[in-house]
Amino acid sequence: MSRRSLLGDAGLLRRHYSAGWRASLLVALLVGVTVAGVALAPRALARLGDRELRHALMTTSATELDLAGIGQLGYADTAAQQNVATDVAIRNVRLGLPEPLRDLVGQPHWLARTSASTVTLPREQQLTLDLRLAIDLAWDQVARPVEGRLPDAYDGRGPIEVAVSRALAERVHLRVGDRLPNDPAPLLVTAIVEIDDPDGSYAVHSGDLVAPTVQEAPDTLPTVLGTALVHPDSASALREPMAGGSIVAWFPIDASRVRYADADTLQPQARRLASTPVELPNGGRLSLRTGLADVVERTSDRIASTYALLALALSGLAGVLVAVFALGVQTVLDRRRPALALASARGAGRMQVRAVMVLEGLLIAVPVSALAILVVSTLVPATLGPVGRALPVLTALLVPLLFGVLTNPRTLHQPRRDLRVATHGRGRPVLEIAVVALAALSLLSLVRRGVVESSRAVGIDPLVVAAPALLTAAVCVLVLRVFPWPLLLLQRRLRSRRGPVAVLGAARAVRSPALGFAAALALVVGLSVVTFSAVMATTIRSGLEHSVREGVGADVRLSAARFDDGDLAAVRRLAGVDAAALLTVRSGVELDLGRTARVEVVVTDTAALHDVRPDLPVLAGRGQDALPLLLGTDRAEEPEDVLLDQVPAVVTSVVGRDLLPGLDRRWVLVDQSALPTGAAEGDGEPRELLLVRVQDGAAADEVAGLAAAAVGGHPDVEVVDVDEELAAVSSSPVVGGLRPALLVSALVALVLTMLTVVLASLAAARSRHQMLGVLRILGMSRRQLRGVVAWELGPIAVTAVLVGTVFGLLLPRVITRALDLRPFVGGRTPPQPVVEPLLVLAGVAAFVGVVVVAGLVAVAVGRRLAPAETVKMGER
Structure with missing residues (x-):
């Protein structure tokens, strides 16, 4: 090695840096680990945001999330022209969407159906059938015959061949070969089909095609509303019935492809879809809507x-x-x-001394930091903003x-x-x-x-x-x-x-x-x-825990149209139950606070409710000049002269409307012993809630299971408990x-x-x-x-x-x-x-x-x- 190489600037720096290199190596290792952690943190947060947004979308019902629309179907001279033109127009909706929304929207599915008409059943039954006819271009992929054959096209002559779902056939006792009088032609059942719907989205958007809807009212026969499939080429012959019907189209949202980095862009894109209807061929129109923007907004606030x-x-x-x-x-x-x-x-000089040490700092920090950033970015890919990219460098x-x-x-x-x-x-x-x-x-x-x-x-x-x-x-x-x-x-x-x-x-x-x-x-x-x-x-x-308990209303909540007299006593006797109260919710009751409005009235034994919910007061019973009320509302209220269904009343306290779950924006609570007989009956069917307080040390989910078994005679009972709800929230x-x-x-x-x-x-x-x-x-x-x-x-x-x-x-x-x-x-x-x-x-x-x-x-x-x-x- 020459004397020049030993005494030159590079040689002197090399000898200077090589002395005491262990301390420099220690600092380099510290910098590398730290930079790796700083580079990993924003990537972990970005991936956490992606997972949270996907979780929120995946746990949202298809009814709220999917891009769906309803409108009117236009008509061409032939069925082939009509179906193809409509299908192309609907598929072009997705192609016209901006990114990143287009990347989330899947291929569309649509069907057109007539308005419902009452059909005479072939066998005497204590019910009424309202039937609609539907055209689905992909019906041969969706409907799998379990009896009979798929219908032929209707050309205006003879009966209209239809396929009905197994659920509808079992509900109204239809069989292959049954004829149903109808206008403009009788219906002939040629097939009973099973709808292939692995993710449940078809049933959600097609309504009563997969499973019929039953409407029941007092003193009237139950009405069954269902839909039957016809051959797509029947559109021309069924022009008039279809003209009064509707078209339903939906585009599934693929939540697995969403990224939190696109949240601010997705919200306005999704909201703009509802502002402009989609024009279909020959005068048709389709109005789209999706709850994607609302879900993204709520989740973005949480993230x-x-x-x-x-x-x-x-x-x-x-x-x-x-x-x-x-x-x-x-x-x-x-x-x-x-x-x-x-x-x-x-x-x-001072600058030379500082420059030597700054150069050593660069030699210590830059190579190991570059390697750390490269390794982290390779192992943990994520979409980062400018701050996330700049932090490890800084x-x-x-x-x-x-x-x-x-x-x-x-x-x-x-x-x-x-x-x-x-x-x-x-x-x-x-x-x-x-x-x-x-x-x-x-x-x-x-x-x-x-x-x-x-x-x-x-x-x-x-x-x-x-x-x-x-x-x-x-x-x-x-x-x-x-x-x-x-x-x-x-x-x-x-x-x-x-x-x-x-x-x-x-x-x-x-x-x-x-x-x-x-x-x-x-x-x-x-x-x-x-x-x-x-x-x-x-x-x-x-x-x-507090918010979940607010949402449930107590440790355990049971809901049904009506509970029997012995249900409350049975629940109170269960192991682990500290207190229970039965609430009857009546809707459409007139409340006069200076202006008349219809509200929900909750009737209960307020002393028993106070045992379950100590934050709710005990209202006075009979013997008062005016009926004591607890008013739940989000408005600023200072009521003086109050009438509840023409009964003089007094508001003892005003509380937030969310204090009791599942009620309207304005409601009142009254003690059942103070309410006059026949007052505040309302104009709708009442529903009942059974609120349960669990003893300390008892598991709410176990008590909920015992309570559900105790009132098991009611098929429509819904049971919610804080443990189950907290577990659902914690899955986020x-x-x-x-x-x-x-x-x-x-x-x-x-x-x-x-x-x-x-x-x-x-x-x-x-x-x-x-x-x-x-x-x-x-x-x-x-x-x-x-x-x-x-x-x-x-x-x-x-x-x-x-x-x-x-x-x-x-x-x-x-x-x-x-x-x-x-x-x-x-x-x-x-x-x-x-x-x-x-x-x-x-x-x-x-x-x-x-x-x-x-x-x-x-x-x-x-x-x-x-x-x-x-x-x-x-x-x-």
């Missing part, structure tokens, strides 16, 4: 709330991450200090930036001190004031605008999202300003005691703390994130993934805290061992030396536990005021923070254990330096 909550929870970790990077960079700088000091003494560039900022040529000749804001100088007050001002501005923006609303308006607002980190930094600034004063007082009190350990440890903690601002910030943030995660996990669980990917995400954030905070303590302790190892060497020479025992070392970590750790716990308990109250969790948990009112003491204490205990272990690890590693070897005569 946005989840993203906002996780962003606020994880933003605090940014401060710890900066501290860890800074300590790692300072470790490398400590290895480079002698060489940099020599270069500076021989004429290297994280990687943070390392060379810290190398440039922390390289101070003026202090290269001094021994290495721990990374901290200088105790003297003009820069510290300015920096502290700036941090406190930013924290106040961030808190104001968070409370006034909210993280979700600000993100919708301006995208990701860094000032709002960074509120937890800025607030923590401001708290740390204030704490470190106050931190020395209690120690000074303690030091003065300890001077009168025997033994030098406490006095020396307190003095060192005040004058030259081993853990500076970066480590203090990491400790406070770490514990606050752990506490915040514990409180928010409990809050979300409590909010979900967002709900199921949020609590593990909070747990992961707490674990990451603990790991980063451990790294911070280890790095800070190792960085202070040389100065510590210099002091310990002197103390050893002066005669201190090993036990006393361990006591002095414990004072390095003890005061700041105790302070961090106190401040971090209090701050972690207060932060959820700030977050829940700025972030409405109702789109996530549901319910009428925003959930308030719920603190579970045992969970919080477990988090604090885990944090203390991590700090102790980190301190022991750092001291164990530092023992490789013998204290006596670090003592140099004349150094001080």
